[in-house]
Amino acid sequence: MTVEIALTLTVIIAMMYVLITEKMEPVIVFFIAVNIFLVTGIISVNEAVAGFSNKAVLTIAVIFVITAAARNSGALDYLVSFMLKRKQSHKSQIFRLFLPTTVLSGFINNTPVVATIASIFTEWGRKHNITLSKYLIPLSYAGIFGGICTLIGTSTNLVVSGLLEQFGYESFSMFQITPYGLPLAIIGMIYIYFFSGYLLPERESSYDRMEAEHQEYILEMYVKEGSEIAGKTIEEAELRNLQGVYLLGIIREDEAITPVNTSNMILEKDTLIFGGEIDRIDDLLEIEGLEIRPESHKYFDAVKRGEASFHEAVISLNSPLIDKTPKEVGFRQKYNAVILAVSRQGERVVKKIGDIKFKPGDILLLIADPEFHKQWERGRDFFQIAKKDNKIRLKRGNSIFVGLLFLTMVVLAALNIKPLLFLGSVTMSIIVLTGIVTLNEIKEAVDLKILIMIALAFGVGKAIENSGTADFLAEKIYGVVDTLPLFWIMVLMYLFVMVMTEIVTNNSAAVITIPIALKIAKLASVEPHSMAILVAIAASAAFLTPIGYQTNLIVYGLGDYRFSDFFKVGLPLSITFMFVTAGMLTYFG
Template identity: 40%
Template sequence: MCFNHLIIIFTLFFLLWGLYSEKFHPAATFLIAVSLLNVFNIITPQETLSGFSNPSIASILLLLIVSNVIQKTGVINFYFSKILGENLSYKSFLGRMFLSTSTISAFFNNTPIVAMLLPYVYQWSKKKSISPSKLLIPLSYASILGGTITLIGTSTNLVVNGLAIEKGLNPLSIFDFAYIGIPATLVGFLYIYLFGYKLLPDREDPIKTFLERKKEYIVETIVRDNSRLIGKSIKEAKLRNLKGLFLAEIIKRGKVISPVSPEEIIESGDILIFVGQTEAITDLISSNIGISLPNYCNINDERMNIVEIVISNNSSLINKKIKETDFRAKYDAAILAIHRNGEKLKGKIGEIILKPGDLLLLLAGKDFWKRAEDTTDFYVISKVKEIFNIDRKKGNFVFLSFLILIFFSAFNIIPLFTGLLLIITLFILTKVATYSEIKKGLDLNLAIIAALAVGIGKGIINSGFSDTIAKGIQEVFSPIGIIGSLAAVYVITNLLTEFVTNVAAASITFPIAVSSASLLSVNPKPFILAVAFGASASFITPIGYQTNLMVYSVGNYKFGDFLKIGIPISIVYGLVCIIGLYFLYF
């Protein structure tokens, strides 16, 4: 094994460790990995930066801008509300939700689609006394499956296309994915609709009044100087018998007291940490028992709402302490409480470091909704805004313009990148979107990751590491032939994507796929598509794909729920992809 191979192995281990452990921001992890390859001359500075000039990578940014503009018009919400009526049965709603979500996800980035539908599905389940856990995993899976139908359905497909262009191969067309993506999506739908829904957990207790096991939040309060609780014991103040709340600990003069004795005397300035349900916390802060929220939780607004949000996968709030987020100034809302699935949180709210998928309970002022529209730091889940007050003509114009672009691009009348530039220019000229709105639609973190992934791919190829791995795959699977190598590429990609980002999985296995095709002297296209499908098909862990992470805490799921439901669909989906690609191209 040569020195360059050792550097590649070390770099890939660092990349996988960094992304899995979340020690650094994903973009920073990619930057460090590419820098290592550059320092050891495995890739040149030009190759390091080549991804930033790749039209397929640039198209990711432009697509996100267009999706953001269409989302803001509200036209997609309007059509979804017509499809997903309130009077449907559970199975009817499940079927319509799955098919409509997968269809629209084929043409729009699936993350904002899930973000738009999450509050609607959540509230629908509440009204029908159905646990959200019976619907939210199917919502995520539908968006993932739909995203694999076209080139533009997910950023992963565009990254793989960018890697192919950088390698000098023919670019993939919009509907190259559809021949496998559509059958695979239909198989996924039939699995969920006929069998999989039975495996979905029901986090409800039918004996309870509300037929639901509530999510528990941790909330911090302070004993005011004029509180009537001062001098009383916990037992005398009746703080151990609050409905739906548990006094977890007291922080007295910097000292943590836990568990809390019933005889503990309350003093001015004591910090009381409660754990409890949403309604109980709401009642607590509106009561007049002499405790209040910390200063960073106060909102000076006569009109306030209690709102639940979930932290997004690429949020700028991640790895920050709550007190360092400046949340009140940014969003006119205060972080009242926090819930993290499967983890007991302790201590002051302000000291807790935010993670992707955290649920936050907010005290929201009147400007919150306006400010929340322009952020991807979080998604609102507990309150559905009015979706019918939209400019239908404007929304339909934007939607139709995008469909025309897809048609022109599919038939090679105009390149996708050029078409996206034209449609964004059209939006500005017709004042459908302002420059400020266009700028807010940019996701620079995703662009940096996608561009640097090209550099990772080049490094694996330049070092000869991809050829070495491809030869090993060919030796092991030579008795099975081409389909064995194709399956190996898919499985390796799919396993990686369950634990690190799909872009990372694709950038690592793409060179191996191309080398495998070269050694077999066959068309590389099915191997490239195997990478794309394998990188997107994340079903068995909540951390493998950001839509899974979005529904993880909201649905009160456990890690094992994804394993139980996801393993069958992952196997069936993989078989459809591998067998379909083999018979389609060989």
């Protein structure tokens, strides 16, 4: 093992550790790794920045904008309105929800498709007393099924295609992956249709529990110096028998006391965390020396006057809020909203709201300005925002126009008349010139963190190749499996990529494994594109955890799921996909 290989392996292992433990944002991790490879001479300056001009990265940026146009035009809303016409049996509703989501996700990036449909379906489901936990994991999987069917269904396919080109091979065509992705999608749909009803939990969501508890929201009250309740126990202060409100916890400096009991002492400068009915909060103000934060009180008054409303927002995977507290981001000032409660993994986070560090998938219950939904629904901060009085707004003229544009782009790309990047750029230009998306909406639609991370990832992939690490690992791995039939080599390669995806996310897994996979393909005399298709499918077919794929994280909090729910439903599906993919590529690849 050379020094360069040892250094590259060390950096890759360190990257994986940091990504798994979420100690840094992924884009920072890749930035540091690329700079290490650059300083040590493993890659050149041109190789370090080559990803920023790669056609795959630029295509992803264009697809972001076109997808935003589809959302803005009302095209997705129009389809969802058809999907949700009436309450039906579980299997009928699964089919009506599932098939359009899968088809759409093949041609529009699956993450915004699932985010949009999940938002509208969640509101519709609550109005019709539907158990959301029976439908939202299937919705996420439907997005994944569609994504693996075409080049543009998921960014992972575009990343693998771009890496192929970087390593000297021809990139994927629009439907090159379809003969393998489509049978898998059909198998997945059959599995979900017949078995999801039995495997998924029937669980009341945290939102529904709050509704059932008379709209109990969290409120912080501050114990002033000289307060009449300071120095008393909870029982002595008579805080156990309040009407319509109850004490959830006490925040004392950096300590959270929860749950509380009657013997807990209340001290000056404590923050008391109450849950209760909005109309009963004024009763707390009658206690001398107990005060609500002035800015919070303003919002409650606004609700009573009808000038503000309640919203539910889910923190996105790449939100700038992640690992920051409301204080650090100036949440009230930035969003003109106040956080009433934070729900994480189905449980309310009981601590001082201003000190809670946001995590992906957190559900925020907010009182916000009436324009909050309109202003932030297409930004990167939140996956989706639900408002109690959401209505599906249809703009049929724009919907048809955008649909025809998109269909034209797909057909011309499929016929190889022009490269996808060229066709996408023309489509985007028409969309912008016709005003369907504004420049500000483009800025919100293009997630620079994702694009920069993917561009940097190409530098990491090049380092794995230049250092000899890909050859070294491929020879070691192939030395162990070379006596096995090709089918089992494919199975083990799929398993390797699948495990990587579940722990470091799809695009990272693709970048790390594709150089190794291509070297193994050469040693095993396998057509390189067959191995690349295997990596693309395995990296996207993340069914086992909510963190492996963005669509899983979108539904994680909304359905009040546990990690075990994904594993229980996703394990048979993952095993099936692994063997079917390996079989198709072995005998037909």
